[in-house]
Amino acid sequence: MRSILRRQFSIILTDGFSLLAFTSLTAPLRIANELLGYEAYSWNIVTHDGAPVQTSCGLCLAADYDLEIARTARALDQSYFMALLPGNNCEVSRTRLISWIREALSRGVSVAGVGRGALMLAEHGLLDGRRCAVHWSMFASSVENFPEVVISRAFYEIDGLFHTCAGEAASFDLILEIIRQDYGQELRDAINEIALQGQVRSRTDRQAMALHMRLERICPVLLPVVKLMEQTVADPVTMDALRASSGLSRRHIERLFQQHLGMSPWRFYRQLRIERAHALLENSIVPLIDVALASGFASPSHFAKAYKAFMGCTPQETRTGRKRDGGRLNSFRERSLAMSVAA
Numbered sequence: 001m002r003s004i005l006r007r008q009f010s011i012i013l014t015d016g017f018s019l020l021a022f023t024s025l026t027a028p029l030r031i032a033n034e035l036l037g038y039e040a041y042s043w044n045i046v047t048h049d050g051a052p053v054q055t056s057c058g059l060c061l062a063a064d065y066d067l068e069i070a071r072t073a074r075a076l077d078q079s080y081f082m083a084l085l086p087g088n089n090c091e092v093s094r095t096r097l098i099s100w101i102r103e104a105l106s107r108g109v110s111v112a113g114v115g116r117g118a119l120m121l122a123e124h125g126l127l128d129g130r131r132c133a134v135h136w137s138m139f140a141s142s143v144e145n146f147p148e149v150v151i152s153r154a155f156y157e158i159d160g161l162f163h164t165c166a167g168e169a170a171s172f173d174l175i176l177e178i179i180r181q182d183y184g185q186e187l188r189d190a191i192n193e194i195a196l197q198g199q200v201r202s203r204t205d206r207q208a209m210a211l212h213m214r215l216e217r218i219c220p221v222l223l224p225v226v227k228l229m230e231q232t233v234a235d236p237v238t239m240d241a242l243r244a245s246s247g248l249s250r251r252h253i254e255r256l257f258q259q260h261l262g263m264s265p266w267r268f269y270r271q272l273r274i275e276r277a278h279a280l281l282e283n284s285i286v287p288l289i290d291v292a293l294a295s296g297f298a299s300p301s302h303f304a305k306a307y308k309a310f311m312g313c314t315p316q317e318t319r320t321g322r323k324r325d326g327g328r329l330n331s332f333r334e335r336s337l338a339m340s341v342a343a
Helices: 019-036 067-073 094-106 116-123 136-145 170-183 185-194 210-218 220-231 239-246 250-261 265-283 288-294 300-311 315-325 332-342
Strands: 007-013 041-047 080-085 110-114 131-133 150-152 156-159 162-165
Touching: 007 019, 019 041, 019 080, 019 170, 019 185, 041 067, 067 094, 080 094, 080 116, 094 110, 110 116, 110 170, 116 131, 116 136, 116 162, 131 156, 136 150, 136 265, 156 170, 162 170, 170 185, 210 220, 220 239, 220 250, 220 265, 239 250, 250 265, 265 288, 265 300, 265 315, 288 300, 288 315, 300 315
Parallel strands: 007 041, 007 080, 080 110, 110 162, 131 150, 131 162
Antiparallel strands: 156 162
16 A cells, blocks of 8 residues: 655746646646545645736736745655746746755755746756657757757656656646656546546657648648658758658649648748747747758848748847747748648
């Protein structure tokens, strides 16, 4: 029989955090308590100043502690767990927060980086040499920004005391695994059934990009072509190479792209490159010349012209304005596909 374990979570939030990610973290803990018949898991909400914090959808959540009070409210030990769930405004009180995290790690406390929280840990060198799960939309820029980190497309990763997940609903998968480690598979499966989540996703499962899932359903023969395009954004290949990846003729590929994606293969390829550039501009400080090269453009002027044609603004304007829109990926490819599918 397992011994009773009581674990406390401090969930650190900043304005603009994902309500989906937050509830995906806390709902399984509540269900676990109900099934166990006692409070095995408790949690508190921490903000930098103790003031209420606003979700990305505009709702406000009251805080239990500010950073300083939370730091002294409970002795740090191995039953304690810190979860970092920042929103668009990740800059507040970073020095105090990272100092607290380092102190917690030195005492054996586990730390979870959820969504952008994982990137914050990476930015401060805490994940060097470790696996880190990120959302698929931030994968390319994360690989570019953090060469010392093993960036993963898994829904979540657990590497020593560090727990990272892609954010949003992947938070549910991460917390289920923590509960499984604490109380076993039977409790985990019971929680999953109550939440109507379907099959439990493990650490070895990988995020499927929305485009891939849709193409698998509407036109699977295009998947090899699209995947090769994604893999060669920095060094675009010829139509012969694309044909060889699928066994289709040039005319057949062009017809399928027009039918299912509403554009030519080359326009789609160009948009992939623009999206890579957009992600780098919003999620890194990589110089513009390097952004151009990483996106398959030989010259900054050619890159700037192509970027403005697709995005309606220059690369520099995107970088200057990224704090206003929270750094969200503006995916023309997804919108185009959605329109063609709806049609």
